[in-house]
Amino acid sequence: MSAQEGTNPKASHNRVSVFPRSDARLKRPLAEPESTVQGTKQGALKLQKQRQGAFTALSKTACNPWGRYRKSFKINQAGRGWVVHANNNTFSEAIIKEVKTTKSELSRVITSPHKNFVELQEAIYYEGAIFLVYEIMDVSLGQIFSSPLGRLQLFEVAAFSREILAGLEHIHKRLKITHGDISSSSILLSVTGAVKIGNLGTSMLQNNDIRDSQSDIESVGNIIIECLEPSTFLRKVGSLVSDWGSNAMNFVESTRTQPASQLLKVSFPSSVS
Template sequence: MGELYEHRKTYLPPDLGHFDSPSSRKVPIQPAATIEDSARELQPAGLDNKAFGYATLRPQRVPYQKIWRTTQAGPAIVAVKDVEPLPIVLMKTEKRTANLNLTNLRKASDPHILQLLDFFWDWDNVTLVYEYEHSAASLARLLNAGVRFSEVDIATICHGVLEGLLYIHSVLGIIHGSLKCENVLLTMTGQVKIANIGKAILEGESAKKYQTDIEEVGNIVKELRGPAPRFRGDESLVVKFINKTTTSTATVSGLLKDDFILSAASPWTLKRLIVQILPFGGKFDKYKETQPVKID
């Protein structure tokens, strides 16, 4: 694209407007949902300033243009960064509290997490800027839509989650601390990505508490498996794996070598799961967590 012409100060078209402008003419791209669902779930954020409070962006320092609001592992805003080549990002806001350590913040990048690209804050809020995965769905949304998971599907998903945890524990030196179906995304290419890593970095829980995350992996397996018949003394690979996640000696690297995880398929095989919910758009975003079924 080259350098901007002298009379231009932005790469964005002049009629795009600004998220906080009452005269904004932005219209969100319609998802694969009914018009009624689209109007309810993806209203142009510029029409509802109160939903997000006053603008916390400083345009001269943080060149992001907010476009519309959405839900992807929690409330978020889709935005465009006003630099070449106009990357689309996902912005989330955390209330600034005493237990959040801003000095911990740093960018995080791994194929199995939703990458943290940028961050900034004011007196009240911390804004986290993530990569944007269009049409990615949380495991919670798939469960609510009635999608069924085979044991190979579950092993494939867990392989991606464990790879993400390996990066979080070993490289970032923290735990995620909130690993559940709402925070694990499945992308349109079948990739599994752990979401909301920025909040985990802010909270900065030591990786020494990694057992918390490992137990949550077992809980995710239980959720995805559903109310399948379970018998005392069941020696199936999936039950053995779940039981291992509850032991104090379990490690992420060790679980990656487990026979159940080794039965995983290629990520592209998960595409058929996400295409099942495309006609519903954001209808199943809200998810009420159920209690895991106890295995004897």
């Protein structure tokens, strides 16, 4: 997908970008992530250091999760869950999702920190289910698509595609599983512009065969079609119909056969020329 394609007349809405990784001249100003998330730059650096390493220990216990967390309300964050807060002096918020399974499956759940994963903070087994504790995100990509702001521009499509592919490459190469549920609903965003893949804990429990990994990549192509041509997506055509330029159209076709590592070598635009 080339920078030149960002001028396609089909992306007629001249508005600011929702992705801070795109050209700073085209987006609304955002607070510095370290001050927004942690309050200080030192705090952000400390958090980054904590998240380094491929397989950091994850808190896994067998107990009643409702003794540790208090339910606030139900929410759909890449599927149904509960917004909760910790029953301690931190009062920290999270989302809990329940997966019916056996206690032995708890060993499948690990953490592998990556900037494009919704953070899995804890896994708790209780009475025939594992409760997965995730960080709270702000909005799904699907909700962005249906907003009144208008269709995303090509450079924004390239931006979120790259983030999703980076996460999938890690899932496939490091965790050696298939996510199995990549869609605009399972891709989540924060107000600071982070793009993250949701429900990784569920994928670990399902232990989807790595031989099906191409289906994850193909789903990225389907998300692009959903964004640019919603009616084509609903007809399940599987390809872009309108002329978005050869690079964009070839990229979508390549998601049917190429791994994430190969697609990440494509030059993604960062601004409209």
